[in-house]
Amino acid sequence: MRKYTWVVLPLQALLLPNVVDSLLAPNRFVAHSRIAVPVKATAEDANAKAIDETPNNSNNDEEEVDEDLEFQAAIRQLCQERNLPLQKVKNCRDLQSTQNSPILAGKLFRTGRLGDATPEDQKLLFEELGIRTLVDLRSPTELKDDPALMADVFNDFADLVWMENGRGKDGCVRELAEGESPLDKKRFRKQKKEEALEEEDTFCEAGCDDPRSQPAGDFLKSTQDAPRKERHFVSLMNEFKYVRGTVSKLPKRTIAKSILKSPGAVLSKRIWNSLKKPFINEINEGGLSMLNELLLRFGAPGIKHVLDLCADETRHPVAFYCTAGKDRTGSIAAIILSLCGVQPEDIVEDYSLSANVYSEMNDHQAMVGALSQRSLDPKTFLGAPPEVMAATLLSIEENYGSVVGYCNWIGFGPEQQEKLRKVLLKEQ
DSSP, X not given: OOOEEEEOOOHHHHTSHHHHHHHOOTTOOOOOSSSOEEEEOOHHHHHHHHHHSOSOHHHHHHHHHXXXXXXXXXXHHHHHHHSOOOSSOOSOEEGGGSTTOOSOTTSEEEESOOTTOOHHHHIIIIIISOOOEEEEOOOHHHHHTOTTTTOGGGTTSXXXXXXXXXXXXXXXXXXXOTTOOTXXXXXXXXXXXXXXXXXXXXSOTTOOSOTTEEEHHXXXXXXXXXXXXXXXXOOOOOHHHHHHHHHTTSOHHHHHHHHXXXXXXXXXXXXXXXXXXXXXXXXXXXXXXXXXXXXXXXXXXXXXXXXXXXXOGGGXXXXXXXXXXXXXXXXXXXXXXXXXXXXXXXXXXXXXXXXXXXXXXTOGGGTTTTOOOSOOOHHHHSSOOHHHHHHHHHHHHHHHSSHHHHHHHHTOOHHHHHHHHHHHHSOO
């Protein structure tokens, strides 16, 4: 049973911890945009409520059900108003549709995966809207599990893979040959001895071990004068990053105890098995808010590259997506909306429109797709509760000072931020 006290208020208040504590009282409502924002009740609230109410819990359950139904009805209404009328593609909308968004229509779109697009969907997306740059944020694990990865819908797009090279660095970009999968792990074709590459040619300038790649910054500049349709694979997170981030949050005693079972084999399967249960427990307890926190930290280089693509007007319109277009996509959208002056409560509302996307997709296996785990709590990860994005924005404020501070930290500095705002807000 979800323990929520319903609070409707400007989200600025939710982002201040001292205000949260003072406002989380039973049956208190304050105005917020178009939807009510459920906030987890504190233990003191729960105790106070238990004292004030009769032992009959059925009324409490009915009230919570009514609140959930009211929230879901509001979300469905907003989805009908803002999401594009597509047949198979889910959770797709223009960032201009966000409440009070100053972003011009037809510039940036957030969406779920596109491989299942019907001919009618393709006509709307690529002909009527003219979307010509796709940014796929999914991990290799998700790409591998997607049977529509190389579907005909992408035939007109040049495929490019971004490769990470550390925070604050642009990384590298490699263009794939026609029909080549981004999952192809063979970096080079087998060459005849006389065709062998010279040693100094086996690395690009940025240090990537692929002579066909080039620094991302150079790539962006070199392709600006030759507009074309492109699909960029920018994996923000993978299993290793999630494991690394989550294990760093485990008690040191738990980690030490596991290592002592097998000294000298820090990465052994035996140690991983002993850490697996506390690892899963940590994820389930931390929920989406913790995963978003890890995304912002460990996915920083990829986020920076996505922002660079969105700031390049020659590539507009741009659509970025993950599996459901919910969390990774939602985090990118939140950063862009915030940089463009959208208020926190409106960013939270936009995120909340993804609440029903997994049920619409009927794909629970895709839950937290970058994690190949089978013990995650569906109730925790399938939805898009408003308090998750509120907590994410609060985490950014606490750890980086502001969204602007976060962008500076990842290397997307003041000049790039101003460029992004200019191309998204100016009239043609």
